Amino acid sequence: MRLPTDHPKLGSEKTGSLPHAKKPKPREPRGFRDYFLFPGRSLPTYTGPYPVGTMEIEVPAENPHPFSHIKRHHRHLLQLETVLMTIYYPASVFGYTAEQTPPKADAPKRRAAHSRELWLGRPRISIAEGYGRFAGVGPLAIPVFLPTMYTKLPAWRNSPLARYWAPEVDTKTRGKQVKVERGTKPEGASEEPVFPMILFSHGLGGTRTMYSSVCGEFASYGFVVCAVEHRDGSGPRTYINHAKSGEGSAEDLEKRGHIDHLKKEHDRGFDIIDYIFPEGNPKDTAPNNDKGVDMELRQAQIDLRMAELEEAYAVMCDLNKGRGKKVAERNLRKKGYKGSSRHGLDGVHWERWKNAIHTDSVTICGHSFGAATAVEMLRHTDRFNYISQGIIYDIWGAGTRPRGETDHIISAPIIAINSEAFTYWPSNFELVASLVEEAQSEPDPCPSWLMTLRGTVHVSQSDFSLLYPNVCSFFLKMVANPRRALDLNINASLEFLSHTLPADLAQVNRAYKNENLLEAKLSPLERIPSAAMHKPKEKYMAMRLQIKHEWLYRLSPRIFRQFKRWEMKRKGHPEPAASEEIWLHTKPTLSSIEEYLERTPGRDPHKKEDFDGSIPISHEMTSEGTPVEEQDLSGGHHAFGQPQIHLAS
Structure with missing residues (x-):
């Protein structure tokens, strides 16, 4: 799956027009705040049958310690002190039907105003300043983020965990009424x-809320998502609280973990961690950076990230064992602590969490550097034996550790979903393709997929494209509808989980609309016509896209998308095929799926019937030496030289 060495340079050919795409799922506003009249930006509501709740938790680390010898200002640069997370989960709010009404002892306390977590976080101006420092614009970021200072997550804080089966339909089928029904x-x-x-x-x-739409969508379909905020200097700005006394105090962390603190951090009771720029190489993330990536710093950050995720998993296990009240006692995100809401964890029904989560067969999911973190965890199943599959969104390949020893390889199913902008970064695409090959390699090949979402850019898998669609359109040249891009990410991920999770876990996720994205025809990158691509000039590689008639399109992307649908309908193509919205580069063979399901405890071998039979048989050739399945990708000269034979890896 490597690109030919003689392929033309990026941006040397004509670029494609707007791809044909479906409308996104309908998402009805949930209140006055979600309408344009309010002085702020709103996030779309979630489409699954469950309402969504959130909890904000920060607890002292069980094993605090510094990472790496790297120091600045006479202290270790990377330290594990506390772990901060937002938990997104299926909730029960307002909508109890007569059959669902819980006993009075279990009834939630009604508050005058039901709280929702801030998207930007507290203190808002300070967090915006952190983003400005990260983006290199300083205080100019404050007015840019002013509209989102009012934005709240479309989820209810501390609401009761759902303890019922949701209907088998989503909001597109039955509207928002489905969220108050029992299935x-x-x-x-x-x-x-x-x-x-x-x-x-x-x-x-x-941050832990930057991907709230992805996390909340998963929760609305029956998943508990633990989104960790990393304190490794990869975020714009985060606050580490110290307990007033006892466990988690500055003195306790220094004694137990040999943590370094400055005097001012002692006095104010918290640390501030801003984005860390590598010394002498601040733009090490740029594709054309001559100095390359600061691997010493990045690998130390991955080590700290894995430790934070490990600590967060331990907190989730405590909740599942009925120890929620002890977690609440240790919580540092409550009134009187930096960056906290006055609500803290008030009103949480901890008894509902006991034995409510599967703490094995856990999915690790990440975006960009988070995807690199996920890959490293998937390679160390001896340490993370509870992780059984991975979802990799637009991985930053340059920050990923190279493959190590034979016993530290990916041995679990994965799905890698690229933005179109990152697909044009040759070394990055080769890296993600090699990860899929690694997962499919002997002796225990696992079913894995690699796809590209057409018209998307790197931030299309975060909330940024939903809150700032015009910025993404004008400056990053994104042409996909941000909400449709979210639908494709979620639907492909849910299809993947329905195929790879154990049968008793997969049945929770019954309401998603299967678009058969994972069964689409193969589109090897080297055989995609340039007329279908939106390749930028080389200096903009991985950062943005390029399309025909760009400035005319920018006048109103929405009108252009509507015109495209009308044009295709006039030509007799009212509904786009999956290949018109995605490029599926790799998918597993039917036999490899069967073998995986049969050898993995808890998996259902009958799931192989879910596949449509069009999956190509890997490396099987006809007597003439041509592949069994050869897809027609004609329609223009090929972007990377002559067409090449592609086999499912």
């Missing part, structure tokens, strides 16, 4: 669902 229990299932878990790792410049 029927699957045959052979327990009376109450036990929800599968996802650990989420953000990318450079990200």
Whole structure:
């Protein structure tokens, strides 16, 4: 799956027009705040059948310690002190039907105003300043982020965990009323669902709420998502609280973990961690950076990130064991602590969390540098034996550790979903393709997929493209509808999980609309016509896209998308095929899926019937030496030289 060495330079050919795409799922506003009249930006509501709740937790680390010998200002640069997370989960709010009404002892306390977590976080101006420093614009970022200072997550803080089976339909089928309905229990299932878990790792410049739409969508379909905020200097700005006394105090952390603190950090009771720029190489993330990546710093950051995710997993296990009140006692995100809401964890029904989560067969999911973190965890199943599959969104390949020893390779199913902008970065595409090959390699090949979402850019898998669609359109040249891009990411991920999770976990996720994205025809990158591509000039590689008639399109992307749908309908193509919205570069063979399901405990071998039979048989050739399945990708000269034979890896 490597690109030919003689392929033309990026931007040397004509670029494609707007791709044909479906409309996004409808997302009804949930209140006055979500309408344009309010002085701020709103996030779209979630489409699954469950309402979504969130909890904000920061607790002292069980094993605090510094990472790496790197120091600045006479202290270790990377230290594990506390772990901060937002948990997104299926909730029960307002919508109890007569059959669902819980006993009075279990009824939630009604508050005058039901709280929702801030997207930007507290203190808002200070966080915006952190983004400005990360982006290199300083205080100019404050007015840019002013509209999102009012933005709140479309989820209810501290609401009760759902303990019922949701209907098998989403909001597109039945509207928002579905979120107050009870579904029927699957045959052979327990009376109450036990929800599968996802650990989420953000990318450079990200936070635990920057991907709230992805995390909240998963939660609305029956997953508990633990999104960790990394304190490794990869985020714009984060605050590490110290307990007033006892466990988690500055003195305790120094004694137990040999943590370094400055005097002012002692006095104010918290640390401030801003984005860390590598010394002498601040733009080490740029594709054309001559100095390359500062691997000493980046690998130390991955080590710290894995430790944080490990600590967060331990917190989730405590909740599942009925120790929620002890977690609440240790929580440092409450009134009187930096960056905290006055609500803290008030009103949480901890008894509902006991035995409500599957703490094995956990999915690790990450974007960009978070995807690099996920890969490293998937390679160390001896340490992270509870992780059984991975979702890799637009991985930053240059920050990923190279493959190590034979016993530290990916041996779990993965799906890698690229933005189109990152697909044009040759070395990055080769890296992600090699990861899929690694997962599919002997002796225990695992089913894995690699696809590209057409018209998307690197931030299309975060909330940024939803909150700032015009910025992404004008400056990053994104042409995909941000909400449709979210639908494609989620639907492909849910299809992947329905194929790879154990049967008793996969049945929780019954309501998503299967678009058969994973069964689309193969589109090897080297055989895609340039007329279908949106390749930028080389200096903009990985950063943005380019299309025909660009400035005319920028007048109103929405009108152009509507015109494209009308044009295709006039030509007799009302609904786009999957290949018109995605390029599926690699998918597993039917036999490899069968073998994986049969050898993996808890998996259902009958799931192989979910596949449509069009999956090519890997490396099987006809007597003439041509592939069994050869896709027609004609329609223009090929972007990377002569067409090449592609086999499913």
